[in-house]
Structures are given as C-alpha cells and as structure tokens.
Amino acid sequence: MTKGAGNFMRECLLLALRGAGRVSPNPMVGALLVKGRKVVSWGWHHEFGGTHAEVDCLRRAHGGARGATLYVNLEPCSHHGKTPPCTEALIEAGIRHVVIAMRDPNPLVSGCGVKRLRGAGIEVVEGILKDEARFLNRFFCTHILSARPYVHVKVAESLDGRITGGNSRWITSLPSRRLVHRWRAMHDAVLVGAGTVLADRPSLTVRLVRGRDPHVVVLDGELRLGAEECRFAGRSRRRIILCTSSEAVRRHGARARALARAGVELLAFPSRRGVLDLDLVLAELYNTGIGSILVEGGAGVNARLSEAGLIDEFSSFIAPAIHGRGLGAFESVESRSPAPGGSRNREIASGLHRKPAFLSREGRNPVSFRSPASASGKNKAVAMRTITVYNSGGDVLIRAFREKYRFTDLQLGS
Ligand code: AOF
Ligand code: ZN
Numbered sequence: 001m002t003k004g005a006g007n008f009m010r011e012c013l014l015l016a017l018r019g020a021g022r023v024s025p026n027p028m029v030g031a032l033l034v035k036g037r038k039v040v041s042w043g044w045h046h047e048f049g050g051t052h053a054e055v056d057c058l059r060r061a062h063g064g065a066r067g068a069t070l071y072v073n074l075e076p077c078s079h080h081g082k083t084p085p086c087t088e089a090l091i092e093a094g095i096r097h098v099v100i101a102m103r104d105p106n107p108l109v110s111g112c113g114v115k116r117l118r119g120a121g122i123e124v125v126e127g128i129l130k131d132e133a134r135f136l137n138r139f140f141c142t143h144i145l146s147a148r149p150y151v152h153v154k155v156a157e158s159l160d161g162r163i164t165g166g167n168s169r170w171i172t173s174l175p176s177r178r179l180v181h182r183w184r185a186m187h188d189a190v191l192v193g194a195g196t197v198l199a200d201r202p203s204l205t206v207r208l209v210r211g212r213d214p215h216v217v218v219l220d221g222e223l224r225l226g227a228e229e230c231r232f233a234g235r236s237r238r239r240i241i242l243c244t245s246s247e248a249v250r251r252h253g254a255r256a257r258a259l260a261r262a263g264v265e266l267l268a269f270p271s272r273r274g275v276l277d278l279d280l281v282l283a284e285l286y287n288t289g290i291g292s293i294l295v296e297g298g299a300g301v302n303a304r305l306s307e308a309g310l311i312d313e314f315s316s317f318i319a320p321a322i323h324g325r326g327l328g329a330f331e332s333v334e335s336r337s338p339a340p341g342g343s344r345n346r347e348i349a350s351g352l353h354r355k356p357a358f359l360s361r362e363g364r365n366p367v368s369f370r371s372p373a374s375a376s377g378k379n380k381a382v383a384m385r386t387i388t389v390y391n392s393g394g395d396v397l398i399r400a401f402r403e404k405y406r407f408t409d410l411q412l413g414s
Contacts, residue, residue, distance in 0.1 A: 012101070016029050018046070024048065025048075025291030026048055028136060029045040030072070031043045031053040032057065032072075033065055033095075041057050053074075074101065075109060097122065098117055101127070101129045105140075106144050142312055143286065149189070149293045152294050153305065153306075154295065154315045155314075157319070160323060160324065166326065178394070181208040185210075185213075188214060191218075197225060212236040213235060217241045219276060221245045221274035221275055222274040243267045302330045316329065317394070
C-alpha cells in the first residue's frame with residue numbers, strides 16, 4: 001500500500017508549492033488521487049480563502065474517485081472554515097485510502113480529520129515525507145502555533161563576518177540575487193530598519209523571478225522616515241507598514257499625518273527610548289495577516305530579533321572578501337560587543353563566521369536556538385530552526401537544522 005508512496009507524496013509537495021506566495025497565511029497543500037499505480041487526478045490550494053487542495057483534486061476527478069487513494073501533504077480538514085470540511089467531501093466521493101504527510105497543527109483540525117476519516121471506514125496512513133512537509137509549511141506552522149509571523153533573517157557577509165564596511169552591493173552574482181528575489185516572492189513581507197532605508201533606499205521588489213512584490217515593514221522607533229523615504233514602488237499592490245513608537249508619533253505629528261495620507265500604515269507601540277518591543281510588533285503584524293517576514297536589513301534589527309529569540313531561519317551569503325571593519329550580522333552600532341549574558345542566537349550567529357568549526361564541533365545539535373516558546377517546550381513549530389550558509393554564487397555550503405531532518409533531493413523553499 002505504501003510502496004512508492006514517497007514518490008506520490010513528493011508530487012503533492014510540488015503541487016502544493018504552486019500556491020507559494022498566494023495562500024498565506026494558510027498552508028500550501030497539494031493532493032493526488034491514485035488508482036492502482038495510476039494518477040487519476042491532482043489538485044492544490046490555489047489562493048487564500050479558495051478551495052482546498054483535496055476538493056480541487058476531487059473536482060478534477062469528475063466523479064471517478066470511488067475506491068481511489070488520496071495523497072495529501074496535510075491532514076484533511078474536518079471543520080467549517082471559509083470552506084466546508086474536506087473530510088466530508090472525501091467520504092462522499094468514496095475514497096478508500098488516505099495517505100497524509102503530517103497532521104494539521106491547526107488546533108481546530110489536529111487529529112480530528114484523521115479520526116473522522118477512520119470513523120467512516122477509510123484507511124489512513126500518516127507520516128510519509130513528514131519532515132519535508134513540515135519544512136514546506138514552516139511559515140504556516142509558526143503562524144498558527146505561535147501567533148506571530150515566521151522570521152527569516154538574510155544577511156550578506158564577508159569572510160570575516162562583516163555585513164558593512166565594504167561595498168554594500170557586493171553580492172553581485174545573479175543566481176544569489178535570484179534566490180533572494182524568489183524568497184521575497186514567497187514571504188508575505190520584507191522587513192528593514194529605518195537606517196537601512198535611509199542608507200540604501202532599497203526597492204525590495206521581485207524583478208529577477210516571476211512573483212508578486214512582498215509587503216514592506218519598516219522598523220522606525222524614532223519616526224525618522226518621511227513619506228518620501230517610505231515610497232516603495234512595486235508592480236503589485238503592496239502594503240507599507242511603518243512600526244514606530246507612540247512618543248515619536250506624538251513628537252512628529254505632522255510627519256505621521258503625512259505618512260498616513262501617503263497610504264503608509266502606521267503602527268505605534270510603547271517603547272524604551274525609541275526601541276520597540278519586537279514581540280509586540282510581531283503580534284500586531286500577525287493580527288494584520290502577515291504570516292512570514294524576510295528580514296533584509298540592519299545589524300541592529302538582527303541583533304534585537306536575535307536577543308528576543310525570534311529568529312526561525314537564518315540565511316547567510318558569504319562573499320570572498322575581507323572587510324576588516326564594519327558590523328557583524330548581529331551587532332548594532334550601540335552594542336559593538338556581544339550583549340551581556342548574550343543570547344544563544346547571538347552566540348550561534350557570531351560563531352558561524354568567527355569560528356567556522358562551530359557547526360561541525362556541535363554537529364549533533366547544531367542549531368539550538370532558544371526562544372520563549374520553545375524553551376517552555378510547548379511549541380514544536382518554533383523548534384524548526386534552520387541555518388543555511390551560501391556562497392556568493394547562491395550554492396548551499398552548510399544547512400543545519402535544529403532537529404535532524406532527512407532531506408532528499410527536494411530543495412523546498414530554496
Ligand atoms: C487551506 N488549504 O488545501 C487545506 C487547508 O478557512 P479555511 O476554510 O480556508 O481553512 C483553513 C484551514 O484549513 C487551515 O488553517 C488548515 O488548518 C486547513 N487545511 N487549508 O487553506 C488547504 N487543506
Ligand atoms: Zn480542507
């Protein structure tokens with residue numbers, strides 16, 4: 001029954017990927033109907049709020065699903081959400097077997113879908129390509145379990161671990177820039193600090209691959225940016241969200257009003273001397289529907305995310321250059337030395353470039369990030385921590401996971 005199941009599930013994952021950048025914050029799901037060894041139908045979740053993959057697949061089967069096996073990378077839903085429960089559609093269509101990769105972390109569904117199907121006499125097999133499926137839907141898992149967006153920090157470093165101090169445009173290789181553009185298209189938003197916007201005026205668009213431009217989130221606790229600096233053109237409609245402090249809004253009322261008139265969404269938070277509480281910022285971004293962010297700017301922003309234990313994924317492009325000066329990836333101008341009692345994230349991040357042996361030395365548990373949620377042991381999704389080091393050509397040099405995942409030739413999300 002499960003012979004060849006991996007191949008069919010791999011197809012599901014690839015079908016699911018067709019929804020990348022369109023279904024967020026919901027999961028990417030693909031489904032395949034198989035009779036004997038023959039694929040009779042396929043489907044995927046096309047867009048947020050739309051038909052679920054299972055039902056899309058049944059529709060394409062034109063009634064020929066009776067007695068078939070359904071492969072799907074996520075447990076079928078059993079709840080009434082924006083669409084009716086998929087379990088009922090599968091039961092009604094006469095599906096005999098269901099093979100799933102992973103249970104749905106959504107508490108409304110988790111375990112209930114499987115129970116409902118088994119209760120109706122359908123044989124359910126679980127766990128085929130589970131690790132790959134969890135990696136594919138890492139944004140969704142974090143979003144639904146931690147009530148915050150998935151945070152992916154991307155940096156470009158010299159061999160001596162500096163992200164500044166050289167030519168800031170030194171990742172010139174087309175493949176690596178393409179990869180970053182693909183990430184931009186997959187994440188809901190790109191996040192940068194105000195300093196990066198002032199220094200680099202980045203466009204943060206997707207130009208080298210097909211895909212939509214991500215929304216832009218700017219952290220600007222002191223409200224240094226005006227409407228002009230917050231103009232981020234794009235081919236698709238993009239939200240510009242500026243996170244600042246309540247005091248700054250009071251102090252620079254006219255600027256805040258001009259930003260709002262220019263269509264910038266202003267979110268004001270309590271702060272300590274202009275430094276925002278990033279837990280609050282992420283919680284609010286979650287509330288406004290942002291499921292994942294790619295952090296693209298500012299050692300200071302990286303440092304604060306790292307100190308708060310909020311980094312899920314860290315990608316570093318290492319260029320063959322020695323800067324000899326400049327900031328490390330997690331070093332803010334204010335704190336040139338590692339934070340007192342520095343966080344584990346910071347140790348790992350600095351260890352990564354200053355002591356390249358770090359990963360091999362502690363290879364058994366290479367990515368042991370600590371975060372409030374994972375420290376309490378409550379949250380499995382937060383434990384899906386990933387570090388990838390690329391060369392400037394965009395080739396993977398090292399990929400380390402907190403848990404040991406079996407990765408095959410499937411390069412999901414890269
Ligand atoms: C999807 N697409 O293919 C599957 C999902 O609000 P709804 O009705 O779209 O339900 C969303 C939930 O349904 C989602 O959080 C997940 O738990 C479950 N499965 N969702 O968007 C799909 N199979
Ligand atoms: Zn469903």
